[in-house]
Amino acid sequence: MPTPVPADRAVCSLRNVSRSFGPVKALSDVSFDIRQGEFLALIGENGAGKSTAMGVLFGLVDPDTGHVEVGGTPRRFASARDAIDAGFGMVHQHFKLYPELTVIENVLVGNEGGGPLARIPFRAAEARLRDIIKTYDFRLDLQATVADLSVGEKQRVEILKLLFRDAQVIFLDEPTAVLTPQECLSLFDMLRRLQKEGASIVLISHKLDEVIANAERILVMRRGALVAERAAEATDRAELAGLMVGAQIEAPAKVNAATDRTVLSIRDLTVAGPSGKPRVDAVSFDVAEGEIFGIAGVSGNGQKALVDALMGLETPTGGTVLFRGEEITGKSVAERRAAGIGYMSEDRMSVGLAAQGSITENTTAGREHSAAFSRRGWLRKRAMTRHAERLIETFDIRTPSAQLHVGKLSGGNQQKVVVAREVSAQPRLLLVENPCWGVDVGAMATIHGQLLDLAKSGCAIVLVSSDLEELFALSDRVGVIYEGAIGRIFPRDALDTFAIGAAMAGGGHIGDKHA
Amino acid sequence: MLFDAALIDSVPRLVTPVLLAAIGGALCERSGVFNISLEGMMLVGAFAAVAGTFYTGSPLGGLTAALVAGAVFGLLFAFFSVWRKGDDIIVSIGINILAVGLTALLLRSLFGVSGQFDDPAIAALPNLDLGPVGDIPVLGSFLSGQSVLVWLAVALAFAVHHFLHHNNLGLRLRAAGQNAEALRTVGISPERIKTTALLACGALCALGGAQLSISNVTLFTEGMSAGRGWIALVIVMMCRGRLLWILLGALLFGFIDAMSVRLQGLGLPQQVTDALPYVLALLVLALSYRRRTRRAHAT
């Protein structure tokens, strides 16, 4: 343990740091301190430069100009090793885990101690990790293979890594995106305990409420620059949102468009899974024309398999699916699409889009064989391009040309391509998974507006989201999925964060699911 | 007619070159390098072993030369693929061509011959005589009188297995194969790890080549690896880099190879016995994958 330092003293700082990636200025002249024992939050739109700032502090990104200071003296981190040795630890936006190694091996990689040829210190590490697990009530099997863990458990492995090496400055890049409210609570509990023991915490999050609730000091970034600093107790949601975007954002208002004409009717739908436990367990519900049916749940509880079964990507082992009165249980994806079912996958880069394809190619997919885009097997390229250009116009996709590869678009614009394609197909039923993952406040508002408009025009929507705010803003009803089964279904006027959170955790108390 | 002492005796000799190369291939596979130039690296080793033995007069010199040459080729691979980010397959193709061309060229320029180089000065690797063990019927000739590399290869299979699972570097190597970027975030350069793996792979393949050229026979022929590196690659893919399986797989292939000699004696056409190992490999793969997928679905 380093000797205690008086509070208010900066443990580390960025000094006039700038960094560009090609034409993109990810950071421009950014300076701030991280103080001993404080809980700091960093917020900003997509691409504001938050992750890059952390990368610089952690030795992963070299600044073009400016430098990092540790304990008041300039330091150059040649690699993450130096940062780790300086007592820094980081939970990255995307997990940095080795899927086929065990939990203990994941923790040990790079922290083994001893030379490269020394034996892996399994025994010593195990004792220490058991201690930590007990202290923080982690519930992790050290010998489990990481690929088999749930998202929440993977998150805990990441944090275990930091605790194992006694990190004194802890960076967390959007750690709560995939956790239940209860899991979030326990995460923040633990972070505050660490803080009490002298650690500094730096949190990046898009969830303004949790930032205000937990952080002491909030830094706001916009387009690579630091634009504001606020004390948590002296600000509110609206102010922060305004600071982030540079303008006021209006969330689209929910209108109730649901009718009583049933579009989708699911009865006892079951999808088998490994180890005999079904991934989707006798799910039944109806969705009406114009209705948005939300599905809440910790990711990994079967929502993906449910949507896949509805789309024909997964073969159900039991139950029936009726679409507009007609049974479609065994139909193919193509048949479902032809019948008017659309799908927006959460895996934007490899399922929602073909990243190396052009915008034109992507906006045609699923309807390439229709008379609009082809004749007797020959593509009508002109029609395809015109269609793409029309969508670029109406959906405000920022691109120099319709022939650009979608992989070159920014995340928000990529998602707009998906939305444009699916909405323009005028579906009768749309299956949507986490449409706003990694999307900033502005684009989120646009996408939400489009989904609401679509519902108004009579389309039924099944919306899977791990973001409760999003579900609450859009849904007419919300079903909670837990271990493949949908238990309670909450009508719009009975939506309650904690009741839903409890249902997401299996109805019991915090952390029960992973016991 | 099918089984006799000579069959048992020949299995270790046929297994060893393939096994050594496969261990090297496994290191690449586990560290996330798709190296299909085992064949070329083996050929280089076979040449260097003969040249080294010829110049130093001792097979030890040959082994050293093979190790160095193999390691150099491993480094070359690493430079173009790991550091210059070249495509593994194209780099492998380049390395294979280079091995064929360079060995033939050196054969001409160093020894003034082409096609083949043999000379009384090329001494064979010593064989380990296990004394009384050699008198055990059948098993005796299998165990005793084999070259030191045979035992080294088997020991290496276990040692590398142990190394991967119980040594820090082994852990990092497996980690590099799983998620190289994650490794970077703990301050370890995946490039270095992969380079190490390639270095070892080159050296191991070269040892396999040495077993061919200064133990199985004591001469060098152009192209004398004769497809054994490809067999090793198939074994690595089949066993997905798991060493104990690789040991088994190499034994199986060696046994089939030795058997194919006998099967000709039964009147099977030579082309059929030649195709046998590959067809068998396909069958084994089909069965094992079938089980694997069925387990994934059913359980």
Place this chain on the structure above:
Amino acid sequence: MTHLFTSRRLVPIGVGLLALVLFPLLVPGSGEIVASFFNGAFGGRNFFNLYATLSRYTILLGMALAVLISFRAGLLNIGGEGQLVLGGLVAALVGVYLPAPPLAVAVVALLAAMTAGACWAVLAGLLERGTGVPLLIGSLLLNYPASFLASYAVSHPFRDVASGATQTFRILREAGLPRFQGTILDYGIFLIGAAALAYVILERFTVFGYRSRLRGYSAGFARASGFPNRRLYYRTLMLSGAAAGMTGFVAVFGSSQRFVDGMLTTPLYAWTGIAAVLLAAVRPGLVPLTAFFFAMLATGSIGMERTAGIPREFGQVIQALIVLTLAGFAGKLTAISGGTR
């Protein structure tokens, strides 16, 4: 077309060619070597070597096409060698034994060769979809039985008894592909060229091509978009195998007029085809150039041995260094990132 010539990938080729020009200026005596290389690739009496290069190019382009078709759709079919050999063998058997007028013999042989290649490719596909053996491994392993089978066929049941060599009888002479007068180059280059053109049109302008291309970009996307993936999978493999089979037909009905054991395997056509496609980053527009590059290298270094007395191993070493340099400085390919299913 401009993007083709500004492509990053062509830079190293340009640098390589530039080096070939600068090399002789800087190293005394090497000018002769470089000249003999280019003479070996393009010169000779009546441009004989150019025709030899083009003749090799025909086969390489055919194999590159076969690889391209499957890689483009994300299917790692590296069994081109087996498909080529069986195509050639079947073409030869039809050419020798079918009692029919020449044109009919040629057409049937072409179709039979394409069918044989397609079947062998589909076999690897069935293995993958039926048992889960990855296409990459299955198609590779199927190469060996194919070439041993062909070797057996021409050593025993179908061998040219009179010659005693391991080859089939000569095909019906009038059925062979016509030659350019007095050269080694035959009209097969038109056939392969037409096939390549047809593929480009198919790929650019048809629904099939659109689907297979996007499937190559992402298999998950193809599934979610409702493409008929099973059909697409087998059709692509069939097309790829058929292209290899057609190349076998061209080799047999073109210059050799019979199937000779080893004629399609020892020159490593299939592997060079893969290298050409990878070097072109699986981009159809670049493949003809990279295939030509390899054809030129091969013919040039043989010519160098003939005229300058430089051992071909030297040429091989140079070729290896060029391949390594291109790989190392042209960046990793990205186009075949899609899964194999």
Place this chain on the structure above:
Amino acid sequence: APALAEGEQIIYVTPNPIGNNAFLRLGREGSEAAAAAMNGSIASYESDSPPAMLENLYAAVGNGADIVVAVSFSAVDGVLEVAPTAPDTDFLIVDACPQGDRPANIHCAVFREHEASFLMGFMAAKASETGKLGVVGPIDIPFMHRFTDSFADGAHHLNPDIDVQVRWVGGQNPFSDPVRAKEQALALGAQGADVIYAAAAGGSFGVFEAAAEAGFKVFGVDTNLCEFAEGAMIDSALKRVDEAILQSLEAIAAGEDAIFASYGLKEKGMGAIAMDEAEAIAESGCLIAEMPAVAEETRALAARIISGDVTVNDPLMAE
């Protein structure tokens, strides 16, 4: 003998790289000797695959060869194609000949390898104590049966009950895989064969090593290889390509058209060390030097073959 023409350019085209291939080397020596005799020039074009052969033939004509010496079956199609386009060039195909009529400028020199193999088989049967013989060949192709089958025929000529086992090297590099060849020989040895005919091209060296380790005797092919298997090699089936090429080129210079020459024991194109002069045998380094009785009987057998009293079947024509 008719002299050779003055200052002609000979180009020697081989089906494989010459390397250490004794047969191709001898062919080159023959061509070189001929070139020297006529103050001409000589170049070798080595092919590495069947298609490359045709390329090399075209190149040879393109580079102005007066005489093209092309070796093996894979030259036949190519020569038939190229020769009519170059009426001023003479083509000598060694080891093969086109069927039927051929242009005047295509000449052939073929060998009757089976005759020499027959002698080897005879000697092997004489030398064997176990009554078991072996042959190792590269791949099972008809041409190689001139070695394997005729060796067996020779052995059976002496003793119809003798057992002859044939093994092929096979694999991916059958003509140059001493490692596999050695395994085959060791396996034969383990099954009791005490004399083995090494007809495995490059692989034969593996057979010689096996002989040294396992203590059996061997026979070689093409040239005197006894120095490579000292104390183990009895004799070699000699194939005098150099001699044959020289003779054929002389005939060509004499202006003959479409020469066909077959070289066997009679023409001294094929032979055995046992058939040499006593002095040559003594210096050969081969075991036959210590087996005068066997050598004597072999010479007698050779004489009967030459005179036609004993007919040696050609396995190539058998099927």
